[in-house]
Amino acid sequence: MKTSNPVLSRLGQAAERERAAGYGPAGQPGYGQPGYGQPAYGEPYPTATGYPASPPAVEPMTIDDVVVKTVTLLGITGISAVAAWNLIPDALTSAAWIGAALVGLVLGLVISFMRVANPALVVTYAVVEGVFVGMVSKFFAVIAGFQGIILQAVVATFGVFFLMAVLYRARLIRATPKFTRGLIAVMGGLFAVMLINLVLALFGVETGLRDNGALGYIFSLVCIVVASLSFILSFNEIEEGVRMGLPRRYSWTAAFGILVSLIWLYIEILRLLSFLQGDD
Template sequence: MKSSNPVLSRLGQAAERERSSGYGSYGPAGAGYGQPGYGQPYPTATDYPAAPPAVRPMTIDDVVVKTVTLLGITGISAIAAWNLIPVEMTGVAWIGAAMGGLVLGLIISFMRIANPALVIAYAIVEGVFVGMVSKAYQDIFGYQGIVLQAVVATFGVFFLMAALYRARVIRATPKFTRGLIAVMGGLFMVMLINFVLSMFGVSTGLRDNGPLGYIFSLVCIVVAALSFILDFNQIEEGVRMGLPQRYSWTAAFGILVGLIWLYLEILRLLSFLQSGGDD
């Protein structure tokens, strides 16, 4: 089964080689080796049992279990960070976790093999980051109830996209995939440039409570939501191609990244709405 995704195609070919690399042992159990007629029976078809697969292919259930596991780890890490890290250390922990998560995320994204330990470490670090951001918005900036609202909205959007994908209302066609990846790359470049400019005191208005900030946040939310379509499609293709079970960690990592991005964008937009309502 060929895929339009070259990375998945290479992984699928590697998985096929792994599954076909083993052969059954010669002769029936305990028969040993030797020429026929010298205490050894002539081999038959049953004397060459098919070797079991070297690895078990991943399933949708594998991805679901890994995703729930990573979400649980992220949630526990966020709650622990919220309650254990002092308020005066919020900024330091926020920046440190953000940088650590970025480094781990890049390593995982560009690795050719799935590494569960790195993915779990990413979930822990991102949990600290999410916990600090959430604590800042609710306890420091004073947006009461905003965290629960953002969590509910995030999972609501996720399950809506899952339903739309399952009903094939939105399809991950090659044109859709190329366009969305280009838009995501452009957005991240804009956010990076905006961050660098903000360090020098230059405000572009993209992250401010104003019309431009509202529009940019909405665009980010829509793009983050649509990114799940790419995740669902890659999971389906990976299952069809028989990728090894360990790649379910990589698939779950992709969903976790999308959920965190969507949550942060919704959190920001809700803070704009609360600020507007208070004025």
């Protein structure tokens, strides 16, 4: 299981450990750990009737699994966003926005660096991010008064998503090792800049990075481009994960990656649209 993607490398190692413990794909008796009641490599599993049987099996993930999990997470995020919009008072919008962003950041980092898939954590992340998305959307649409901005941002976000899917399918953009390393480095740099800017803003220091000005326009456009390209990494991880035969539950991890990119892209498009409407 050789791959240049660090995420896939970790997941591939986890899958190998599971197979070594006797949890390989169904019908492949070559997997299993000798000893502790397990047969040696290549030997069939004995049964009470004396007939050979396959070892304990874990179903490999498929693209359909990822699609179902992604739609599920999007539905949870949407429900959470609507609930937050209606239940959290306008006066608490900013506090809820910042709180959900910080909790979501911690959960996102935990999920990203874990070596095993955890559906409960991924679902919790979707709920928290739903609160974040709902509060940001409410701020721009209700408090700031930008009419129709949410629908425009949603349409633009999914439009970009499907465009990137087409480009990846046609192999017009490929997740080469150089592309992957470069994009991951740029994403890390952007998140570091945004985190520093957030901390400075909390202490009353304005950098203009998120304001309606030349710097704000440039930074938002850069974020939109990078968030769009991050789908290529997700599509490649899904494709490689299916090829490598990762266990089915890792489809939650793949869906998590798509959800992160969709939310990031939506927020950046929402912000850019607010700049454009503010200039009218």
